[in-house]
Structures are given as C-alpha cells and as structure tokens.
Amino acid sequence: MxxxxxxxxxxxxxxxxxxxxxxxxxxxxxxxxxxxxxxxxxxxxxxxxxxxxxxxxxxxxxxxxxxxxxxxxxxxxxxHNVKPLFYLEKGYPIRLKQIEDAPVLLYYLGEGDLNNSKIVGVVGTRKASEYGKACVDNLVEQLAETGCLILSGLAYGIDIHAHRNALKLNLPTVGVLAHGFDRIYPSQHSATAKKMIETGGLLTEFMSGSNPERENFPKRNRIVAGLCDVLVVVETADKGGAMITAELANGYNKDVAAFPGRVNDEYSKGCNKLIKSNKATLITNVDDLYYLMGWNNTRPKPKVQQTLPLDLSQADLEIYSFIKNKTKAGIDEIAYALQIDSGNLSLQLLEMEFKGLIRTLPGKYYELT
The missing domain is CATH 1.10.150.20 (5' to 3' exonuclease, C-terminal subdomain)
Structure with missing residues (x-):
C-alpha cells in the first residue's frame, strides 16, 4: 500500500x-x-x-x-479535483441519505450545492419534439426566480435541453452520469458539461474507467429520482429511462409531475400514462408545480396557542418542536435533522395528523394546525 x-x-x-x-x-x-x-x-x-x-x-x-x-x-x-462523498459523511446529499439503495460513495465535480433548498429533476425522451423543448424552455425560465437546482442526466433530448436552459439563465444544474469521470457520454455534450462544473456540477457513483454500459443507466436514474424534490417528466414514450425514473421517484415517495400531450403522439404516451394512473400530477406551467410543491404558500397564518395532548411520545414532541421552529418542514428535512428512518417517520406524521397536531401541505411538507 x-x-x-x-x-x-x-x-x-x-x-x-x-x-x-x-x-x-x-x-x-x-x-x-x-x-x-x-x-x-x-x-x-x-x-x-x-x-x-x-x-x-x-x-x-x-x-x-x-x-x-x-x-x-x-x-x-x-x-482531477473530484470530491468523494461517503454516505456517512457531512458532504453527502441529505435527500439521498433517506434512500435505502442510494450509493455508498459518490464522486462529484463542481461547485453547485447538492443540498439546495429546491431541486427539480427534469427528464424525458432523447428524441425531443419542439413541443417538448418549449415545455422545458418555459419551465426552466419560470423557475429561474426560485434559484432552484435543475437535475438531469446529460443525455440527448430533454436532458441536455434542460441543462443548457439552466446555464443560460444562471441556474445551477447538475448532470448525473452513468460512467466515470475519465470521459463524457455523449461526447457531443462535453462543452456543456464543462460549463456546468463552474456553477453546478457532474455527479456519478462510477469509478474512472467505467464505461456507459446499459445496466448503468437505471442506477443513474435512481440517483436522479432520489436527489430531487420533484421529478418533472416532460415528454416520453410509455417505456424508457424517463418512465423508469418516474417509477423510482414514486417508490421513493417523491412528487412526480408530467406535461400532458396529444393522445396519438408516441412521445407523449408515457406522460399521459403516468397522469392517468395517478403516478404523476398533470402540470401545464410552473404555477401548477408551485402549487404541487407548496412553494407559493406564503400567506401568514394567525398564531394559535396549541394545547398538546398529554400522551405524546418523546419522538412526537421532537417532531412537533422541529416543525414549529421551521413554520413548515419537508419529510426529508425532518428525517435528516432528527435521524429518523423515513418509513417510521411517515407513520409518526400520520398519527400526529390524526391527533390534529399537524396538517399535510402539497409537496410532502407539514405545518402545525
């Protein structure tokens, strides 16, 4: 050694x-x-x-x-100034800590904050239509004021269009790769990838020398699904990487949104299928996304002295106090701060909601009643 x-x-x-x-x-x-x-x-x-x-x-x-x-x-x-991110260490993304099969070790190139307060995943077909590109244009432009991080997979079509729009609007954008950092795939996106490192970054679980093999892409997709707050499916056939990512996001209890398309369009069938099966919320603009995520819920609420039941457990009290101090809090944020398994936390939050202590907001956020 x-x-x-x-x-x-x-x-x-x-x-x-x-x-x-x-x-x-x-x-x-x-x-x-x-x-x-x-x-x-x-x-x-x-x-x-x-x-x-x-x-x-x-x-x-x-x-x-x-x-x-x-x-x-x-x-x-x-x-090459790559940052290794181990799952037990501080720099590892908070959102991924809650995902059971998230990578033990990640490699990161860039300066973008992987714990940005808002992370929007944007995925779709490699064969993007003008309609799909227009949806991405409008979405990213309207998200610019939030300072959110745009997350995708650096692939052809919807992915690269989302990354380039984010760069144009000075939004941080991170590409998740299915290979090591000794190459960029596809090579045509190398110039864009280099620009992304300056304000966003590139993320992978694969060591140098790893080729972009077919089996690596579903692994890449689970990082996209686990790292975002909401996954937006722009345009896709009823099978493919975007559909896999949407299924993973649903399994991780993430919000999924999709743009609808014409019923006969091949690359709208996937989005329409997700919406029809209640696996994605239909959106047509960024206001729909804001509503889904509770990001426009800024109305001040009257403060009412809450009388707590005497039978609250210590865990319930910790959750209650955390939400009270934050005004509203997301499930991932609570789980990370209090070091509670996300599955157990979901049950505790449900019980607290039944007791009338908290209420659920769009985007899996919670506030006191």
Missing amino acids: KENLPLTLLHQIAITLIPGVGDVLAKNLISYCGSVEDVFKAKKSHLLKIPGVGEKVASAVVNFNGFNRAEQEIVFIEK
Missing part, C-alpha cells in the same frame, strides 16, 4: 469493489462492523452472523485483494 494515501477513503472505495456487495449490503456491513475500515478487519465467523451475508460474500470480504485499484482511483480523483 502506498504511503500518504488517505486510509479511510481507501476503504470507502474498496468496499464498492467487493464482489457480490451492493449498496444496501455494504451499509449493513458497515453498521454491524462499526466502520468501513473494520469491515476489512472482521473475521469470517463474525461476518457470517451479519444478516444478508453468506459464505460467498464473507469469503469475498476476507480475501479482498482490490486495494491497488482503490489506490489508483484516489490518485485519479486527487489529480
């Missing part, structure tokens, strides 16, 4: 290289072992007691010999 290399980062990269260990299992290993370094120090007998770890995985951990590759990646990221 080379001298002067950061050992913690070395192990953070190494755990992503263990055969048979995905993001969920990696987090489980770290949780049971105590730290990422201790995973590699654990005895096989101890590893076999960890849920989800069988003979094959335990052997892969104790016999791991990929530290040289991890060392090479450290040299690469230091040379």
Whole structure:
C-alpha cells in the first residue's frame, strides 16, 4: 500500500469493489462492523452472523485483494479535483441519505450545492419534439426566480435541453452520469458539461474507467429520482429511462409531475400514462408545480396557542418542536435533522395528523394546525 494515501477513503472505495456487495449490503456491513475500515478487519465467523451475508460474500470480504485499484482511483480523483462523498459523511446529499439503495460513495465535480433548498429533476425522451423543448424552455425560465437546482442526466433530448436552459439563465444544474469521470457520454455534450462544473456540477457513483454500459443507466436514474424534490417528466414514450425514473421517484415517495400531450403522439404516451394512473400530477406551467410543491404558500397564518395532548411520545414532541421552529418542514428535512428512518417517520406524521397536531401541505411538507 502506498504511503500518504488517505486510509479511510481507501476503504470507502474498496468496499464498492467487493464482489457480490451492493449498496444496501455494504451499509449493513458497515453498521454491524462499526466502520468501513473494520469491515476489512472482521473475521469470517463474525461476518457470517451479519444478516444478508453468506459464505460467498464473507469469503469475498476476507480475501479482498482490490486495494491497488482503490489506490489508483484516489490518485485519479486527487489529480482531477473530484470530491468523494461517503454516505456517512457531512458532504453527502441529505435527500439521498433517506434512500435505502442510494450509493455508498459518490464522486462529484463542481461547485453547485447538492443540498439546495429546491431541486427539480427534469427528464424525458432523447428524441425531443419542439413541443417538448418549449415545455422545458418555459419551465426552466419560470423557475429561474426560485434559484432552484435543475437535475438531469446529460443525455440527448430533454436532458441536455434542460441543462443548457439552466446555464443560460444562471441556474445551477447538475448532470448525473452513468460512467466515470475519465470521459463524457455523449461526447457531443462535453462543452456543456464543462460549463456546468463552474456553477453546478457532474455527479456519478462510477469509478474512472467505467464505461456507459446499459445496466448503468437505471442506477443513474435512481440517483436522479432520489436527489430531487420533484421529478418533472416532460415528454416520453410509455417505456424508457424517463418512465423508469418516474417509477423510482414514486417508490421513493417523491412528487412526480408530467406535461400532458396529444393522445396519438408516441412521445407523449408515457406522460399521459403516468397522469392517468395517478403516478404523476398533470402540470401545464410552473404555477401548477408551485402549487404541487407548496412553494407559493406564503400567506401568514394567525398564531394559535396549541394545547398538546398529554400522551405524546418523546419522538412526537421532537417532531412537533422541529416543525414549529421551521413554520413548515419537508419529510426529508425532518428525517435528516432528527435521524429518523423515513418509513417510521411517515407513520409518526400520520398519527400526529390524526391527533390534529399537524396538517399535510402539497409537496410532502407539514405545518402545525
């Protein structure tokens, strides 16, 4: 092992290289072992007691010999000023911390705030029509006043159109990649990607040398779905990457919006299908998006002294106090601040709503009654 290399980062990269260990299992290993370094120090007998770890995985951990590759990646990221973001560390995106299968380790190039107060994902077909481009033009232009971050996948069509519009309007925009930082795919978007790094950025879970393989794109899509507050599907067929991203966003309890299209248009079938199946809210302009997300809910409310029930748990009191101090708060924000699992938090919030303590606002925000 080379001298002067950061050992913690070395192990953070190494755990992503263990055969048979995905993001969920990696987090489980770290949780049971105590730290990422201790995973590699654990005895096989101890590893076999960890849920989800069988003979094959335990052997892969104790016999791991990929530290040289991890060392090479450290040299690469230091040379190119890439920021590694580990899921237990401060710089990791708050919204992704709540996603069970979010990457253990991300690589980031750029200056944009991945914890921007408003993140809008924009996705759609690679074969964007003039109608689809016009929807993106209007949406991004009207979002400019919010200072939100525009998130997409740097692909042809809707993705690149959203990124370029954001750059034109000085909005931060981040592209999530399905490959490592030693290339840009498609290469025609390299100039745009370079500009994005200045005020936004590029994000990937893939090490240098990783090709844009077919199986990488659904993995890329889950980051887009998990990182945004709302996913806007502009134009898509009834199958494809945008539809996968919408399904993932629904599974992550994110808001999904879609622009409707003509019933016979091939690349409006997906949007119409999402709307028809109640998997997306129909929007035609940014006001619809504001309403969905509660971003225009600025009317002052009269302050009323709330009488709390005596049977509130300590967890309920912590949630109540947090929302009270913030006036209104989103579910991801509450979960991160109070370190509560998002599934359990949803149940607690529902119980508090039944007790008349809080009410739900559009966009999965909550306020006191």
